[in-house]
Amino acid sequence: MIKLTDVNACYxxxxxxxxxxxxxxxxxxxxxxxxxxxxxxxxxxxxCGLVKKVSGLIRFEGENITGLGSEKLVxxxxxxxxxxxxxxxxxxxxxxxxxGAYSRxxxxxxxxxxxxxxxxxxxxxxxxxxxxSTMSGxxxxxxxxxxxxxxxxxxxxxxxxxxxxxxNLRDEVAKIIKQINGQGxxxxxxxxxxxxxxxxxxxxxxxxxxxxSFEGSKEDALxxxxxxxxxxxx
Amino acid sequence: MxxxxxxxxxxxxxxGSVYALMAVGLTLIYGVSKAFNxxxxxxYSLGGYIxxxxxxxxxxxxxxxxxxxxxPILLVFGFFVEKVLVxxxxxxxxxxxxxxxxxxxxxxxxxxxxxxxxxxxxKSLPPFLEGGFExxxxxxxxxDVGIFFLSIGGILLFRWFLNNTRTGMSVRAVAQNPAGAxxxxxxxxxxxxxxxxxxxxxVGMGGILLAQKYFITPMGGWDILVKAWVITAFGxxxxxxxxxxxxxxxxxxxxxxxxxxxxxxxxxxxxxxLLTTLAVRPQGLLGKWG
Amino acid sequence: xxxxxxxxxxxxxxxxxxxxxxxxxxxxxxxxxxxxCLIWSVVASCWDLIMGFAGIFSFGQVAFFVMGSYASxxxxxxxxxxxxxxxxIAGGITAGIGILVGLPCLKLKGxxxxxxxxxVHMILEPVLKGEIGRAIGTGGTRGLLTIExxxxxxxxxxxxxxxxxxxxxxxxxxxxxxxxxxxxxxxWGTAFLALKxxxxxxxxxxxxxxxxxxxxxxxxxxxxxxMGGFYAxxxxxxxxxxxxxxxxxxxxxxxxxxxxxxxxxxxxxxxxTIAINELLSPxxxxxxxxxxxxxxxxxxxxxxxxVGLFERLFSKKPHDITH
Numbered sequence: 120m121i122k123l124t125d126v127n128a129c130y131x132x133x134x135x136x137x138x139x140x141x142x143x144x145x146x147x148x149x150x151x152x153x154x155x156x157x158x159x160x161x162x163x164x165x166x167c168g169l170v171k172k173v174s175g176l177i178r179f180e181g182e183n184i185t186g187l188g189s190e191k192l193v194x195x196x197x198x199x200x201x202x203x204x205x206x207x208x209x210x211x212x213x214x215x216x217x218x219g220a221y222s223r224x225x226x227x228x229x230x231x232x233x234x235x236x237x238x239x240x241x242x243x244x245x246x247x248x249x250x251x252s253t254m255s256g257x258x259x260x261x262x263x264x265x266x267x268x269x270x271x272x273x274x275x276x277x278x279x280x281x282x283x284x285x286x287n288l289r290d291e292v293a294k295i296i297k298q299i300n301g302q303g304x305x306x307x308x309x310x311x312x313x314x315x316x317x318x319x320x321x322x323x324x325x326x327x328x329x330x331x332s333f334e335g336s337k338e339d340a341l342x343x344x345x346x347x348x349x350x351x352x353x
Numbered sequence: 354m355x356x357x358x359x360x361x362x363x364x365x366x367x368x369g370s371v372y373a374l375m376a377v378g379l380t381l382i383y384g385v386s387k388a389f390n391x392x393x394x395x396x397y398s399l400g401g402y403i404x405x406x407x408x409x410x411x412x413x414x415x416x417x418x419x420x421x422x423x424x425p426i427l428l429v430f431g432f433f434v435e436k437v438l439v440x441x442x443x444x445x446x447x448x449x450x451x452x453x454x455x456x457x458x459x460x461x462x463x464x465x466x467x468x469x470x471x472x473x474x475x476k477s478l479p480p481f482l483e484g485g486f487e488x489x490x491x492x493x494x495x496x497d498v499g500i501f502f503l504s505i506g507g508i509l510l511f512r513w514f515l516n517n518t519r520t521g522m523s524v525r526a527v528a529q530n531p532a533g534a535x536x537x538x539x540x541x542x543x544x545x546x547x548x549x550x551x552x553x554x555x556v557g558m559g560g561i562l563l564a565q566k567y568f569i570t571p572m573g574g575w576d577i578l579v580k581a582w583v584i585t586a587f588g589x590x591x592x593x594x595x596x597x598x599x600x601x602x603x604x605x606x607x608x609x610x611x612x613x614x615x616x617x618x619x620x621x622x623x624x625x626x627l628l629t630t631l632a633v634r635p636q637g638l639l640g641k642w643g
Numbered sequence: 644x645x646x647x648x649x650x651x652x653x654x655x656x657x658x659x660x661x662x663x664x665x666x667x668x669x670x671x672x673x674x675x676x677x678x679x680c681l682i683w684s685v686v687a688s689c690w691d692l693i694m695g696f697a698g699i700f701s702f703g704q705v706a707f708f709v710m711g712s713y714a715s716x717x718x719x720x721x722x723x724x725x726x727x728x729x730x731x732i733a734g735g736i737t738a739g740i741g742i743l744v745g746l747p748c749l750k751l752k753g754x755x756x757x758x759x760x761x762x763v764h765m766i767l768e769p770v771l772k773g774e775i776g777r778a779i780g781t782g783g784t785r786g787l788l789t790i791e792x793x794x795x796x797x798x799x800x801x802x803x804x805x806x807x808x809x810x811x812x813x814x815x816x817x818x819x820x821x822x823x824x825x826x827x828x829x830x831w832g833t834a835f836l837a838l839k840x841x842x843x844x845x846x847x848x849x850x851x852x853x854x855x856x857x858x859x860x861x862x863x864x865x866x867x868x869x870m871g872g873f874y875a876x877x878x879x880x881x882x883x884x885x886x887x888x889x890x891x892x893x894x895x896x897x898x899x900x901x902x903x904x905x906x907x908x909x910x911x912x913x914x915x916t917i918a919i920n921e922l923l924s925p926x927x928x929x930x931x932x933x934x935x936x937x938x939x940x941x942x943x944x945x946x947x948x949x950v951g952l953f954e955r956l957f958s959k960k961p962h963d964i965t966h
Contacts, residue, residue: 169535193538205533207526218526221519222538270538389754438939445946447903449753450694454899458938461892465931575888579765586758617769624762628747631759635751
């Protein structure tokens, strides 16, 4: 569904991504691991139109989407969910969710998606009118994911969903990722080595110093010594 | 004595309401796009002159029509200015200085164009309401009451827009978190242009409302710019609620100082209050998007 | 630009300016304009130092200039101090006021600093015209009509033969430009570059934003106030009309043409702007309209002014002091 070929990207004058090629097939969950600061977020952002200086080829269902802005891409069904969540602090949970459905294609499904999202995250339904700035870390993370779902996305790029969460919440996040995928959404997830999440991966990628250093299935990963180093080192 | 004080309070309220309309416009642009529009005062005069021209047309004979026609003209003008003059500068270094410079150039161009086209003598608009409420020595013109309610109405309309329309919500979103707005797919450039356009309408309307009281002059906008600026900074740049409180406080303060000490002291007192506030709270009264 | 390039450019500029009296020495009118160019080039360079280099949005430049000019005139009139000393004292007074203004406002952000400094400008007029002003000898609304002309070692400069004053101003301008160059290239300069990039990070490195900003503020106020004094003793009269919007706009146009943060662009800008101003005067009321339109077009087309244009034409990797 999403295919990157020899993508280079610069972020704030720094050459972050170097000839990155990867592919996410429709319906898959692909997890990208790697040390911090080596460009994992940039890969997601580049796909979702949030990085200005991108070269190479990014394709979505065969169509070339390299260099398109986030407005177009969200409309096409590609949404980024930031590790900082980037919520709207002075707005309520409900308003944040409504804004998630800003794009034209999502507007028609706003009511339906709102119900779906509340079913998935019942706690958000309870806190509908609460200001986003007053939410706890875990709740804010849920809200960010929920807002992403409101865009009627077919492809979600999720950046470190378990960051800063306690172990029991991590289980919840993993469950939600599985549920979302079960509803037909393709996922590319960037994470630290969180067993609950890497468990779900159809394919694993490792990004080191802006380059793909490993591509394979979980089983391949287990047999790879270099990777073991990274995993243990992290 | 009581009547005099009542007069002062009412004057303060009325001016405050129009100031509120204009300060909100300025704080809006700053809060959303961090740009400073030096031509804001000229837009105020522009509103007055547009109304003046419209009244010159034979089929225009009431304010309702004038507002109806002036608003879209101002809206389109503001949108156009942002797209052509401000947006291209955003990519450059020191873009805030450059925006100030280009809007200053625009102000120069507009003010002097007004002078050449309309002459430097004051222009006035016909009053929209005649008569007033009387009671002994007390007189409150219908005009002033009308101005007050129209300004308040404008602000309420704006608040409704912000909370209940998609564009309004996108404006708040960009102001609160530009990164988040981008993630959600809100077209930032459009929002920047839209807020600029809206603020142009607000200050232009202010110009039309106050034109009957204070007349229209080519250079009259600078006082307005400074006042709007002081109010915005006082209330906290980017805070709409702060701007509203500040506008009324300033309106009242101005009325009282002008009455008690004389008009020449108003500016000094205003700045003194502003400076002391900023010394204690560098971000203004409610400095944050609110 | 590295300091060798700037020094070279400065030398070229000043040499060209220095020989101008050979061509125009006979026409008092042109000499008068050139003297004004010299004065404004220093004032504009100071503003450039504050805005483009130290990143402070100060709008008090004109106010400081007027303060300095009034101060010098009053000091020489009321205390009998020779003008040549009065201008320096005036510079000192202006610097003192600059520090007073800077102390509270340099802690504020961007647009707030602009507002506060603009406030100083707006308040100055009623203060000078009003009771306080008349008490210290500003002549109130009338202004000052007789100011001592500049005298050095017994020689009195007069407007009748402006060439000597031209050379005096040239000397002053050259010295000021060297001072500014030294500031830019000194460790102050590197400190400001660090501050511009990231105030928080620089603070970690021990760079006190506040201290440096205050020093630059004081220095530029001093120089500007001093130039105000030189202006007063040359022109011989002062009024609060100088506080009108025209001067402010002229200074801004100078920076637009010269390039913000591109020293010595302000100097080049000053000469070009004043020249254009004169050339356009037959347009009468259409002149400010044309200037306004020019500013708008120039900011869009030449955002870094003339110096920026040269940088782009002559270097592959334009390095300016703001990077």
